[in-house]
Ligand SMILES: Nc1ncnc2c1ncn2[C@@H]1O[C@H](COP(=O)(O)OP(=O)(O)OP(=O)(O)O)[C@@H](O)[C@H]1O
Ligand SMILES: Nc1ncnc2c1ncn2[C@@H]1O[C@H](COP(=O)(O)OP(=O)(O)OP(=O)(O)O)[C@@H](O)[C@H]1O
């Protein structure tokens with residue numbers, strides 16, 4: 001069976017006043033049915049842009065300049081608007097990065113749910129009610145809180161409201177952008193457990209965007225590591241974590257603080273990510289890479305096959 | 318012991334110190350917080366006001382006591398709403414306590430003394446939101462210059478040089494390209510480093526750092542953590558680190574103060590508290606942390622933090638605690654000693670037995 005979501009050689013750029021910025025530069029990966037994929041990388045590496053491109057929700061100054069995105073064998077880039085809008089809730093739904101600004105402050109949660117159903121669902125009143133009940137139950141959102149306004153809820157509750165909202169039309173793929181970054185560990189754990197259970201309960205696939213490697217390592221089957229708009233490593237999470245092959249992944253993993261780490265050594269990645277407007281060619285990690293050689297400045301390293309489904313980008317994989 | 322990993326001229330990890338031997342010698346107390354309380358009035362709605370019902374209050378902190386010794390790093394940990402930031406603000410004199418005392422270097426501080434500028438240099442706070450440390454209308458240089466003037470340090474050119482040095486040590490290099498920028502012209506991570514640089518430039522006795530790394534991603538986070546550690550080790554600066562991330566506390570803290578709903582649940586030497594917690598809440602925080610051994614750390618706290626307006630009776634953790642019994646629902650636990658400088662507030666503390674189950 002074909003992949004549920006397939007992103008091939010995706011390039012996305014943003015138009016700035018007098019120049020273009022390439023935020024996503026040739027990204028390929030896929031999400032299979034009932035699979036959880038984690039997209040990790042530093043701030044600005046292009047994670048959110050990939051998700052927005054897949055849903056054709058890029059801001060006005062952003063555009064896909066190259067590549068293909070297919071969902072259930074349909075080409076999302078060329079799909080007519082009406083069909084796409086159906087896919088947006090029933091095929092793919094998104095839990096956006098900022099939960100505070102994505103629920104309307106002037107409306108009760110129930111009103112927001114109703115509006116979505118009105119637009120995308122033609123069933124009876126009872127069926128609509130049943131859908132809402134099912135969605136809030138799956139997201140473990142207290143039913144009485146449907147009558148609340150966003151400011152009356154904790155951060156964790158708002159996040160659950162958004163997850164429930166994303167489940168209303170029973171999508172096949174849920175994209176969650178930093179679903180737990182603003183939350184405390186205990187609530188983070190509860191929400192991630194609930195999201196994991198979704199896969200067995202409704203057979204939804206997950207694409208989780210985060211800079212928290214801890215979340216990916218525990219909840220995702222596949223890990224995609226992005227740097228400067230490119231995929232630097234791709235593979236089964238366990239394999240990538242235990243045997244990272246790209247120097248960037250190695251340093252990213254080492255820099256991650258870990259409770260009970262016996263060495264207590266805090267490793268930094270020196271320097272800053274590159275300015276995306278002016279990537280000089282060659283490997284974008286050169287200025288920060290402890291292993292760089294002269295070839296790295298001259299040629300862009302290819303994404304190289306390591307083994308099975310594991311790929312890494314470096315001249316010296 | 319010091320160790321440097323240098324790869325191609327890039328220092329990956331700066332000088333590290335062996336803290337275990339250092340820890341054995343005791344240092345003097347610089348801050349003592351005693352039975353501190355901070356209640357805020359809440360307006361629930363017109364109806365309540367009309368009924369003139371009894372005053373409704375948020376008990377943001379509700380009887381917190383701890384001490385801070387020179388040159389040590391203390392972690393103030395707990396979930397959102399446990400009162401960490403309020404504790405920091407009250408120590409800084411940015412909020413007046415409802416009751417309780419704060420003594421700094423042996424002297425009990427009154428509200429007036431708190432306002433005294435000299436004190437603000439010995440005691441500095443980095444705010445949860447780095448944009449609060451800086452006035453958006455002033456360049457970094459204007460902010461630094463003012464701080465140094467208040468401290469009575471240096472001539473104008475000297476002040477400029479000191480500021481450049483501090484920015485550079487905080488990792489904003491070349492400092493000259495940052496110093497004349499406005500806060501809005503820096504990324505969140507860069508601004509957080511600049512905020513730490515304001516502490517570097519005057520070298521306070523105690524630095525209160527409120528979630529200094531929580532908005533940063535891993536690679537930048539490690540840099541800021543090392544920066545704090547170096548400040549502490551090289552300048553003997555005491556740090557009160559407010560965080561909800563136990564992995565950060567694991568790397569940085571000598572002592573841990575675990576707060577829940579305005580009260581301390583457990584406090585003591587960081588490694589002991591984390592490896593062998595007595596309080597179920599501490600164990601729940603550890604269990605929820607990413608990548609810990611699931612077989613050992615399986616303590617689950619149910620639901621979410623209760624409201625600190627209508628506090629649960631008895632132990633305030635009881636509605637979420639897997640070990641709660643009748644006594645927990647009735648009676649607030651009294652402090653118990655678990656070891657040297659280590660106490661907890663719980664009727665049914667975890668034993669080594671429970672931990673191994
Ligand atoms: N509307 C826009 N116009 C111009 N540039 C943009 C726009 N949105 C994003 N960018 C830039 O594109 C790059 C990728 O941004 P993106 O939001 O995809 O990153 P991200 O990996 O999601 O980061 P974060 O972890 O901070 O959310 C960044 O350099 C960002 O500054
Ligand atoms: N000025 C205020 N007026 C009323 N209530 C307040 C005020 N400041 C704080 N509170 C309340 O006091 C409690 C403790 O807040 P505080 O900010 O100290 O928590 P925290 O532990 O720092 O949480 P976080 O991790 O979210 O920063 C919260 O319930 C908060 O809503």
Ligand code: SF4
Nearest residue numbers: 283289292296314315
């Ligand atoms: S290609 Fe060169 S610079 Fe890039 S990651 Fe590999 S060694 Fe480092």
Ligand code: SF4
Nearest residue numbers: 632635638645663664
């Ligand atoms: S006193 Fe009781 S409810 Fe409170 S933490 Fe201890 S066991 Fe749990």
Ligand SMILES: [Mg+2]
Nearest residue numbers: 047048049097
């Ligand atoms: Mg993003």
Ligand SMILES: [Mg+2]
Nearest residue numbers: 401402403445
């Ligand atoms: Mg706070």
